[in-house]
Amino acid sequence: MPDLRNGNQPPRIGVYVCHCGTNIAGTVDVAALADYATHLPNVVVSREYKYMCSDPGQELIRQDIRKNSLNRIVVASCSPLMHEPTFRGALAKAGINAFLLQMVNIREHVSWVHTNKVEATRKAKDLVRAAVRRVGFHKPLEKRKVAINPNVLIVGGGIAGIHAALTVANSGKHVHLVERQPTIGGHMAYFDKTFPTLDCAACILTPKMTAVGSHPNITLWTYSEVASVEGYVGNYKVKVRHKPRYIIEDLCIGCQECVEACVYKEGRWADEFNLGLSKRKPIYLPFPQAVPQKVLIDPEACIEFKSHKCKKTCIEACGERNAIDFHQKETIEEIEVGSIILATGFKTFDARRNAYYGYGVLPNVYTSLEVERLVNASGPTAGEIVMRDGSKPKAVGIIHCVGSRDHNTNRWCSKVCCMYSLKLAHLIRERIGAEVYNFYIDMRTPGKGYEEFYDRLLDEGVHFVRGRVAEVTDWPIHPSENGKLIIRAEDTLAGFVRRIPVDMVVLSVGLEPQANARDVRRMFNISCSEEGWFLERHPKLAPVSTFTDGVFIAGACQGPKDIPDSVAQAGAAAAEAMALADAKYVELEPYTAHVLEDACSGCKTCLNICPYTAISFIEETKKAQVNEVLCKGCGTCVATCPSGSIEQNLFEDQEIFEEVEGLLAYA
Amino acid sequence: MPNTQSTPGNGHAAGELPEPRIVGFFCTWCTYLAADLAGTSRIKYAPNVRVVRVMCSGRIDPQFVLAAFANGADGVLIGGCHPGDCHYQEGNYNCLRRARLLKRLLAQLGLEEERFRVEWISAAEGDRVRQVIDDMVEKLRALGPLNMKQQQPLVNIVPQEHALEGVWL
Numbered sequence: 068m069p070d071l072r073n074g075n076q077p078p079r080i081g082v083y084v085c086h087c088g089t090n091i092a093g094t095v096d097v098a099a100l101a102d103y104a105t106h107l108p109n110v111v112v113s114r115e116y117k118y119m120c121s122d123p124g125q126e127l128i129r130q131d132i133r134k135n136s137l138n139r140i141v142v143a144s145c146s147p148l149m150h151e152p153t154f155r156g157a158l159a160k161a162g163i164n165a166f167l168l169q170m171v172n173i174r175e176h177v178s179w180v181h182t183n184k185v186e187a188t189r190k191a192k193d194l195v196r197a198a199v200r201r202v203g204f205h206k207p208l209e210k211r212k213v214a215i216n217p218n219v220l221i222v223g224g225g226i227a228g229i230h231a232a233l234t235v236a237n238s239g240k241h242v243h244l245v246e247r248q249p250t251i252g253g254h255m256a257y258f259d260k261t262f263p264t265l266d267c268a269a270c271i272l273t274p275k276m277t278a279v280g281s282h283p284n285i286t287l288w289t290y291s292e293v294a295s296v297e298g299y300v301g302n303y304k305v306k307v308r309h310k311p312r313y314i315i316e317d318l319c320i321g322c323q324e325c326v327e328a329c330v331y332k333e334g335r336w337a338d339e340f341n342l343g344l345s346k347r348k349p350i351y352l353p354f355p356q357a358v359p360q361k362v363l364i365d366p367e368a369c370i371e372f373k374s375h376k377c378k379k380t381c382i383e384a385c386g387e388r389n390a391i392d393f394h395q396k397e398t399i400e401e402i403e404v405g406s407i408i409l410a411t412g413f414k415t416f417d418a419r420r421n422a423y424y425g426y427g428v429l430p431n432v433y434t435s436l437e438v439e440r441l442v443n444a445s446g447p448t449a450g451e452i453v454m455r456d457g458s459k460p461k462a463v464g465i466i467h468c469v470g471s472r473d474h475n476t477n478r479w480c481s482k483v484c485c486m487y488s489l490k491l492a493h494l495i496r497e498r499i500g501a502e503v504y505n506f507y508i509d510m511r512t513p514g515k516g517y518e519e520f521y522d523r524l525l526d527e528g529v530h531f532v533r534g535r536v537a538e539v540t541d542w543p544i545h546p547s548e549n550g551k552l553i554i555r556a557e558d559t560l561a562g563f564v565r566r567i568p569v570d571m572v573v574l575s576v577g578l579e580p581q582a583n584a585r586d587v588r589r590m591f592n593i594s595c596s597e598e599g600w601f602l603e604r605h606p607k608l609a610p611v612s613t614f615t616d617g618v619f620i621a622g623a624c625q626g627p628k629d630i631p632d633s634v635a636q637a638g639a640a641a642a643e644a645m646a647l648a649d650a651k652y653v654e655l656e657p658y659t660a661h662v663l664e665d666a667c668s669g670c671k672t673c674l675n676i677c678p679y680t681a682i683s684f685i686e687e688t689k690k691a692q693v694n695e696v697l698c699k700g701c702g703t704c705v706a707t708c709p710s711g712s713i714e715q716n717l718f719e720d721q722e723i724f725e726e727v728e729g730l731l732a733y734a
Numbered sequence: 735m736p737n738t739q740s741t742p743g744n745g746h747a748a749g750e751l752p753e754p755r756i757v758g759f760f761c762t763w764c765t766y767l768a769a770d771l772a773g774t775s776r777i778k779y780a781p782n783v784r785v786v787r788v789m790c791s792g793r794i795d796p797q798f799v800l801a802a803f804a805n806g807a808d809g810v811l812i813g814g815c816h817p818g819d820c821h822y823q824e825g826n827y828n829c830l831r832r833a834r835l836l837k838r839l840l841a842q843l844g845l846e847e848e849r850f851r852v853e854w855i856s857a858a859e860g861d862r863v864r865q866v867i868d869d870m871v872e873k874l875r876a877l878g879p880l881n882m883k884q885q886q887p888l889v890n891i892v893p894q895e896h897a898l899e900g901v902w903l
Contacts, residue, residue, distance in 0.1 A: 597858045701792055724797075731784075
């Protein structure tokens with residue numbers, strides 16, 4: 068039975084076949100397809116056009132709707148996830164309900180994945196036939212409007228999170244910035260200089276960090292993690308777990324007198340911020356420019372936690388400020404936000420995985436991040452490039468692509484390593500005049516001023532060897548190699564294998580997704596690429612959006628990125644979040660379920676199946692009822708109901724049965 | 735290829751073994767996206783699957799699967815999110831529970847188990863769409879067409895005139 072509710076008219080269907088240039092027309096016989104559709108029941112017009120999504124293409128549909136009184140539209144083009152909103156807009160503009168549309172995916176699901184034109188056209192015909200059958204049963208629907216909470220949650224306090232937080236906060240919206248480390252700053256805080264301009268990382272980062280710390284519109288949650296996320300676009304409820312610092316943050320003024328007074332006169336525990344290259348005390352400030360300027364206590368190291376027998380000189384030093392609290396407990400607080408920006412960054416490749424480079428075995432093999440700390444003026448050696456034995460290297464080898472472009476570990480290019488290797492080469496040469504050898508596969512320096520920087524390094528006398536390093540060893544085969552590290556690599560330009568003795572080896576480690584990226588992804592209900600990078604909605608046109616409305620991504624959590632790109636993405640994500648907040652309302656898809664009261668037997672089977680507790684049982688009527696505000700439209704209850712008395716808008720049983728029959732009906 | 739059991743009216747010339755026809759029910763958040771990704775990556779696979787998009791694999795009523803078989807599908811493929819990854823928290827588990835029961839029912843009706851398949855394919859696994867579809871098509875080719883009329887009158891189990899009104903079972 069065709070639905071007669073749309074103006075009490077039987078379906079008058081228009082079918083539109085898109086060529087998508089040659090994307091579709093190259094594999095599907097679009098003329099035959101459009102002609103075939105003409106003969107399907109209820110089809111009034113059927114056309115083909117080069118680009119249906121273009122304005123003239125949409126105008127074609129609008130004209131036909133008016134001229135031929137069409138009340139159902141089928142568009143055979145790309146994925147509905149791409150252009151469904153476009154064509155719904157065209158319907159609405161022509162004066163018929165936007166949901167009287169069915170799209171047929173003949174690009175992603177047909178022309179791009181099949182080569183045989185006959186088979187592809189046959190498949191396209193089947194799909195169009197199914198859509199024509201289905202669309203006749205579509206009913207007019209309205210989108211739901213819900214208010215948007217203007218507050219924004221930003222996860223991750225690296226440069227991307229910081230930039231996004233400041234941008235959003237400056238627009239007058241409130242930002243909750245959650246960072247799991249005791250200070251914000253992220254990886255950028257480790258660096259001394261940034262490529263290619265060689266401006267000091269601290270000089271450009273710390274003012275922004277301070278601005279975040281003091282901004283009236285930013286609530287900073289350091290040493291905190293997101294524990295759970297509930298809700299939907301515009302109305303997220305987020306629980307934040309605040310780990311104990313054993314310092315009352317509101318009372319600590321960052322004077323560090325307690326650190327001075329600690330019973331340990333010297334640091335004895337590996338300093339996380341210097342990657343273990345120096346030692347810290349049980350009570351410490353992560354680094355001098357940390358934001359917030361609040362110390363914290365490491366309970367694993369502090370005597371008071373282990374034996375309760377410490378003299379507690381720190382409490383004495385803190386005096387009236389009373390900021391130290393050994394009994395502090397983890398707290399969980401709930402915040403409400405309208406949108407979320409994930410800027411959780413990356414981790415560096417564990418160089419131990421490439422055992423042939425000797426990291427962790429040969430003491431003078433360093434990772435690039437460790438060398439960043441060594442060259443940093445506020446690092447463990449105050450910027451002096453010395454090795455673990457205190458001597459200065461005379462020759463340094465920098466090995467590119469460690470954990471990048473390698474089929475045994477990570478296949479992707481980490482994008483930043485060539486440039487930071489050049490930067491380190493420059494700094495090492497400038498500071499101690501050592502001979503520096505770069506071993507590279509290809510030099511990848513696209514970017515403003517990047518290639519020029521490479522040119523400059525060539526002039527500075529840095530050596531470049533094109534070839535992947537086979538191994539780093541301390542086994543000499545010649546007296547000149549005694550006491551040295553020997554880098555063995557094929558020089559593919561010179562055409563022979565070289566052994567180059569050096570004092571220090573720097574492994575340019577690649578960028579990897581965070582270890583817990585998959586847990587984070589699950590919590591925020593977004594997708595990851597196979598490698599573990601967060602998946603954007605569209606690689607070109609929606610690079611900071613995700614498939615979950617109201618959740619945006621910025622920075623290296625989406626893929627390897629340098630600082631300018633991270634900041635640009637952070638700005639884009641901030642703009643998206645602000646646009647959402649300023650819209651004040653968001654329209655939700657009307658795919659919700661509803662109970663057909665007459666048919667409902669009140670068996671309550673659906674009540675437990677709903678993951679959102681959107682279904683309740685009404686005692687007076689003994690019927691189930693769906694709260695459409697809570698319903699997210701999965702349709703599980705519809706499939707569960709034993710009496711078939713729950714319907715899901717746009718995915719009604721009838722519509723799907725028609726589609727299945729249409730697919731299989733022989734032409 | 736010589737063939738003696740050609741079904742009339744399926745669009746194939748006599749003497750040609752009919753290609754298996756598979757209906758896919760794909761979750762819009764994972765497998766449907768993976769199929770889109772296969773498209774944008776220009777991964778080539780067999781053209782035998784016709785996809786019906788649903789919001790969640792939990793929406794897939796066993797009746798849809800039966801209807802597909804009753805209407806001439808040689809196989810049905812359900813694609814949902816990996817366990818723990820459901821966009822709606824647990825719809826895929828509901829799908830799995832129904833599918834297990836359905837598998838037993840289909841076996842009792844005499845359908846080979848290769849004809850009904852549930853696969854978890856995430857949005858990132860474009861190549862897995864190819865693997866699964868090519869593998870299924872190959873297996874169904876070996877089985878030959880599903881000829882329900884000679885085995886069990888499934889049509890009687892899913893009476894179409896009532897199916898649309900949702901009053902059967």
